[in-house]
Amino acid sequence: MLPDWGTTDLTPTKPAFMQSCRVLKNKPHWKEVCARAEKLEKNDNATLHAFYEEWFTPYQVRNPDGSELGVITGYYEPLLKGSRTKTPQFKFPLYAAPIDLLAIDLANAYPQLKGLRLRGRLQDKRIVPYYSRAEINHETSPLTGQELFWADNAVDLFFLQIQGSGRVELPDGRQMKVGYADQNGHPYVSIGKKLVDSGALKLEEASMQGIKSWAEKHPDQIDSLLKQNPSYVFLRELPDNTPAPLGALGVPLTSEYSIAIDPRTIPLGTPVFLSTTYPNDSAPLNRLVLAQDTGGAIKGAVRADFFWGFGESAAIQAGKMKQQGRLWVLFPRGGEPILN
Numbered sequence: 001m002l003p004d005w006g007t008t009d010l011t012p013t014k015p016a017f018m019q020s021c022r023v024l025k026n027k028p029h030w031k032e033v034c035a036r037a038e039k040l041e042k043n044d045n046a047t048l049h050a051f052y053e054e055w056f057t058p059y060q061v062r063n064p065d066g067s068e069l070g071v072i073t074g075y076y077e078p079l080l081k082g083s084r085t086k087t088p089q090f091k092f093p094l095y096a097a098p099i100d101l102l103a104i105d106l107a108n109a110y111p112q113l114k115g116l117r118l119r120g121r122l123q124d125k126r127i128v129p130y131y132s133r134a135e136i137n138h139e140t141s142p143l144t145g146q147e148l149f150w151a152d153n154a155v156d157l158f159f160l161q162i163q164g165s166g167r168v169e170l171p172d173g174r175q176m177k178v179g180y181a182d183q184n185g186h187p188y189v190s191i192g193k194k195l196v197d198s199g200a201l202k203l204e205e206a207s208m209q210g211i212k213s214w215a216e217k218h219p220d221q222i223d224s225l226l227k228q229n230p231s232y233v234f235l236r237e238l239p240d241n242t243p244a245p246l247g248a249l250g251v252p253l254t255s256e257y258s259i260a261i262d263p264r265t266i267p268l269g270t271p272v273f274l275s276t277t278y279p280n281d282s283a284p285l286n287r288l289v290l291a292q293d294t295g296g297a298i299k300g301a302v303r304a305d306f307f308w309g310f311g312e313s314a315a316i317q318a319g320k321m322k323q324q325g326r327l328w329v330l331f332p333r334g335g336e337p338i339l340n
Contacts, residue, residue: 002058002328003275004286010048013271014040016254016290020269023249029335052288056330058273059337061265063301070302072276074321075260075295076314077245078160079175082149082168090150092157094168095143097181097234101130119185130184132230137223148178148235155215158191158226159208161233164295165245167310177238179246186230188296194228208319231296244310247293255309260293265301266329268292274304276325279317288330302327 002008014037021034033055040047062068083090104118104127120127131142149168151157160166164180192206200218201210215222244252247260249268259272266272268291275286289306298305304327308314331337 002273002286003326004284005273006049008287010045010052010288011043012254012257013288013290014043014048016257016292017271019251019254020249020271020290020292022251024269029332033332052271052330055333056271057333057336058328058330061302061327061329068302068326069324070300070304070327072274072304072306072321072323072325073297074279074306074308074318075163076308076318077310078156078163078166078315079310080149080156080160080166080168081152082176083152083171084149086147086150090152092151092154093141093143093147094149094151094157094160094178095136095232095234096146096148096236098130098143098146101182101184101234102127103182117183117185119183129186131232132184132186132227133232134227134230136184136232137227148237149176154222154226155212158229159212161235162297164233164293165235165238177240177242177245178235179238179242180248181234181236183234183296184230184232186232188231189229190297191225191229194225207322209316233296245307247307249292251292253292253307254290255307255314257287257289258292258307259289260295260298260305260307261291262299262301262303263291263294266291266327268294271330272304273328273330274306274325275327276306276323279321279323285323291329 017037021037024030025034036055037051040051060068063070082094100121102120102122104120119130121130136143165178167175167177169175192211195201195211195214196203196206201214238246242252244254247253247258259274261272270291272289272291274289277283278285293307295305304325306321308318
């Protein structure tokens with residue numbers, strides 16, 4: 001039984017569900033489900049409860065060791081102060097996906113590589129790892145000339161990359177939207193953990209807000225800290241009419257009803273019942289959400305990143321969210337997994 005299922009408000013899930021159907025509607029086991037959702041005459045709780053109960057079967061997600069608890073974090077759409085040109089104020093570059101970045105797919109020959117995001121570049125007829133963050137951020141960057149925007153704050157830019165999307169406010173007040181384009185293939189390393197391991201922060205202080213506060217007090221150490229995460233996210237400018245950040249599924253995310261997951265365990269687009277608590281609170285957060293995004297730090301079975309939306313309130317909630325939680329995937333009838 002899903003926790004609080006009978007009293008869960010499902011009405012906000014309909015728009016997010018229909019976004020998933022934009023991608024899934026022609027796939028096996030989804031065509032009829034999406035068609036039926038489109039034809040629902042009412043968008044009330046009774047109708048939606050009946051719909052999900054008729055067309056889906058929930059399966060609890062468990063870790064390889066059989067345990068059911070995992071980490072639930074949060075993310076949001078940040079706002080960055082920036083410019084299209086480099087100035088003394090705006091000097092930290094947001095790079096577009098480089099023209100020499102190669103996506104390497106060897107899964108057919110080496111099945112053990114399936115699901116890995118391999119990136120590289122060509123050097124003397126050999127494919128070598130792509131440049132790390134330290135190499136990209138060097139004063140003689142190999143990516144010079146491929147800047148999208150310039151930001152005024154290196155830490156804010158870093159967190160925008162971690163979120164995977166955001167907005168850049170130009171000096172004239174216009175807000176330009178940027179989204180994930182690609183990644184350099186290097187593994188994600190938590191700078192919060194690095195600060196805790198070094199004794200610079202206590203574990204409970206290693207939130208986004210705590211890291212930003214530390215950076216304000218230690219501006220001379222920011223560069224060396226950021227370089228400890230070799231992963232680097234490249235961005236692309238999005239059309240002005242994009243209603244929200246685009247997730248890995250390719251559809252706009254829905255505030256508080258979209259999550260990022262590890263697609264090796266949870267199929268993109270599927271409804272997922274999340275059971276956790278609000279950040280730094282014991283109040284239950286039990287709701288149906290849609291798996292519409294992925295992330296470099298989102299690895300493992302019972303693991304999710306909860307999208308809080310845009311604005312300062314979303315930033316605060318996302319920055320302090322690191323809860324224990326459980327997950328159930330709702331598979332369409334006939335498309336249930338084959339369990340050993």
